[in-house]
């Protein structure tokens with residue numbers, strides 16, 4: 083079919099540092115805030131490294147994974163989720179999801195790096211990892227698979243992003259597919275790092291690997307909505323009818339996924355109540371020291387409020403979506419924390435009935451741990467705001483081949499065809515009656 | 518409580534407390550293991566303790582050999598422990614484990630409503646599990662089961678400090694050692710004593726009451742072998758449900774019964790190598 087090439091974005095692609103210079107003072111201040119946050123996190127992290135983690139971190143022999151591992155998990159869950167939800171469009175061809183792809187893949191890479199920033203200050207010997215993961219692999223270890231697969235995942239995502247920029251959709255699709263497969267394998271393995279620990283009844287079982295995947299998809303939907311509507315606040319130009327349609331589609335799928343996670347959570351509680359090993363920990367989530375975390379953050383902010391707001395927004399009210407998903411991101415962080423820390427609260431000798439371990443163990447994050455986590459979060463924020471400007475709102479296509487008799491709809495950005503004797507306007511009206 | 522018919526599938530976790538020695542002997546004659554029978558998550562019958570140390574035990578098959586030789590094991594006679602913590606001190610100085618870390622500790626269990634004994638002390642240390650969750654969890658094989666001695670050891674330079682093993686261990690036997698820049702754990706004093714020809718670990722040598730008894734489970738003349746294979750007293754492991762196949766065993770063990778066992782006066786001990 084013959085056609086003509088039409089530029090649909092005058093400012094497509096990479097805009098370099100120049101774009102940042104043109105940003106408004108307010109924007110620069112926001113970026114400055116994230117620069118400071120990242121630097122402060124880095125400085126405090128280095129301080130912890132220098133004086134020794136054991137002096138400044140709150141983790142102990144028995145609760146050895148704290149807020150930093152939770153933050154790491156928050157980051158990689160979101161990264162995987164972005165990959166899963168965006169793949170509906172650019173890997174599996176779901177037309178409605180196409181426009182979100184570029185921002186999603188970009189953020190997915192950024193979240194992965196953010197996670198690495200955090201874990202760098204949590205693992206005691208990160209440099210040894212690079213050597214011994216290769217030269218002394220343990221194929222039975224979930225941790226090994228998680229590290230290796232996430233490494234491969236990151237590589238695929240970066241290549242995919244390159245091809246997206248390059249407008250090579252065949253290869254970007256292929257890489258996206260590999261990225262998705264490896265990402266899901268990596269992520270369920272992360273669940274299995276917890277789920278395969280026999281001695282930890284709160285984690286043990288196939289629940290966590292499965293939950294992690296669905297939970298990731300939910301986080302991904304949430305993150306896409308959050309970053310897209312925030313992008314719209316920054317630059318309203320990114321919204322055209324195609325994008326609106328995409329936001330609507332992602333809203334619908336996120337509502338569905340929140341419902342799935344509510345269902346998961348209900349069954350986790352109900353089954354746990356009849357299990358001797360889990361009951362104690364569950365009670366501390368329901369009525370004990372983690373009740374605020376659980377009810378206020380995980381349940382209310384993470385599930386019910388966004389569910390209500392997203393349904394009310396009907397997928398059109400971007401301000402509402404922005405609020406709903408922004409709060410939900412906070413709730414999701416607590417969801418991760420509520421898996422990692424309470425799972426270690428019951429000492430392994432508790433069931434022995436000894437005096438020393440009669441009470442649940444406690445953990446409070448320290449300043450250094452919080453700042454170490456904010457190092458990664460700050461980096462993600464910084465990269466997001468820089469990316470919005472430098473990559474000009476992550477618009478999907480540079481140009482499109484418009485076939486004979488077609489034109490690009492000024493409203494929705496899609497290609498419309500005119501029928502005999504129709505004007506462009508008539509065609510648009512006819513086309514958009516379905517919307 | 519009784520076991521009217523020996524049917525493994527029907528056994529409940531009701532404890533073996535009232536299983537008489539005679540009944541236990543019956544189990545043994547039938548060549549059965551009673552894996553998983555425990556009360557309060559800790560009591561395991563004599564027979565299942567034996568099957569526990571076999572690398573691939575279970576079912577009606579007694580495996581004729583223990584997987585290692587010498588098969589280092591420790592049996593802890595709980596009622597002899599007086600919480601003097603000499604073992605903890607000895608361990609800390611032998612293996613250079615500065616405060617606040619420890620490779621072994623003494624737990625306290627209080628009983629109410631029992632007149633004879635109000636408090637019991639339970640020494641705990643690494644079980645050198647035959648099916649060690651820490652070894653499976655480690656991404657870089659920094660922790661490994663020594664193929665010769667069966668001791669779970671550390672190759673410190675490979676440890677990335679991810680601490681997965683610390684969560685995987687169901688006995689809280691591991692800690693991060695700043696000095697070694699790696700996770701550290703009890704190695705049955707392999708590095709400091711056994712590899713240099715000593716026969717006892719630091720803690721067992723320091724124990725004034727003989728509560729901690731260290732030895733070789735493959736040698737029928739060894740005290741550990743005798744204590745574990747006797748029929749009079751129950752032997753159990755901690756957290757049997759985790760199926761780690763530990764090599765640290767527990768029994769009540771007062772002085773008299775030990776003497777009897779060692780002198781073979783009153784009780785015969787059970788030898789898994791001889792099928793009856």
Ligand code: SF4
Pocket residue numbers: 642643644645646649650651652669685686687688689690691702761
């Ligand atoms: S007790 Fe813990 S550290 Fe020792 S071998 Fe077993 S799992 Fe590993």
Ligand code: SF4
Pocket residue numbers: 654655656657658659660675676677678679680681682683699700
């Ligand atoms: S902390 Fe060290 S020994 Fe433990 S699992 Fe990680 S790398 Fe292995």
Ligand code: SF4
Pocket residue numbers: 604607608609611612620621642643702703704705706718719720721
């Ligand atoms: S065997 Fe050695 S390392 Fe282990 S607890 Fe005893 S003294 Fe410490």
